[in-house]
Ligand SMILES: Nc1ncnc2c1ncn2[C@@H]1O[C@H](COP(=O)(O)OP(=O)(O)OP(=O)(O)O)[C@@H](O)[C@H]1O
């Protein structure tokens with residue numbers, strides 16, 4: 099069942115810029131400098147109920163703007179967006195019963211009051227029956243391990259503690275669609291992991307549809323089999339993580355140690371002379387980097403043994419982090435490939 103749809107979605111902002119320098123304010127008032135920013139320009143995708151999708155892109159790509167249109171906070175300047183069959187900005191109230199949102203940079207908890215007061219307010223807003231409310235709090239607080247925090251004023255919580263409470267606030271009314279805009283930003287490894295486990299369970303056990311933006315690529319590996327990548331407001335890729343890895347994670351590294359730094363430099367120079375192999379040394383350590391499509395790993399290993407006496411040999415394939423970085427840096431051109439992959 100189709101649950102989210104964007105068709106040729108556009109959002110542009112009119113930016114009023116201040117002139118700088120002396121009399122800048124005056125000049126701005128007399129002759130306002132208005133610039134148009136195309137935050138989202140022509141994004142289209144469809145998400146089925148129960149999917150878990152990562153919405154990725156470098157800073158300023160238009161991710162948050164898209165989420166704001168999906169949640170009805172912003173009205174598109176072009177195209178169509180539908181969530182559970184409704185246009186979000188036109189049906190904000192109805193939509194709010196279907197969706198839950200967590201924005202890593204913003205809080206929906208009342209800062210000076212105990213966490214449980216914010217939850218009470220949400221119970222009232224969504225008319226959640228008391229026994230249902232109690233059961234949900236108990237379950238969610240248990241999984242996220244925040245039982246002992248509920249009576250504490252929000253302002254006294256650490257970021258990780260607060261974010262776990264934000265997750266509960268977003269889910270008290272049992273939405274079937276969850277929008278997460280950088281839910282793990284700034285958290286330590288343990289807090290990140292708790293949040294991931296929680297999201298994973300919601301998606302698997304309750305079939306909650308998840309759309310998530312993140313700069314932490316472990317989030318994706320753990321949670322999202324499907325990726326949508328945008329840049330400068332435009333679609334770059336829509337497809338599986340597996341396909342992108344298979345297709346582009348072609349770089350591999352071999353590391354080994356030599357008896358001393360001189361030996362390391364000598365063997366590195368031999369490798370560096372090979373076409374399309376990079377070799378660097380760090381003291382007695384040597385690192386080779388190459389593209390598996392151009393260079394055979396077995397050949398390199400044979401040469402290493404022939405040229406010296408390498409120890410502690412390890413091999414490493416390019417991880418998703420490095421891969422996505424290359425996509426962002428335009429080192430991998432998905433535009434041409436996208437049609438073939440999708
Ligand atoms: N209210 C606004 N007024 C003017 N420009 C805006 C506004 N909101 C966003 N923008 C611009 O739109 C573009 C997309 O911003 P957006 O916040 O959607 O990016 P993002 O992909 O979420 O980036 P990040 O990874 O940094 O969170 C940016 O160039 C940003 O400066």
Ligand SMILES: [Mg+2]
Nearest residue numbers: 161162163279
């Ligand atoms: Mg953002």
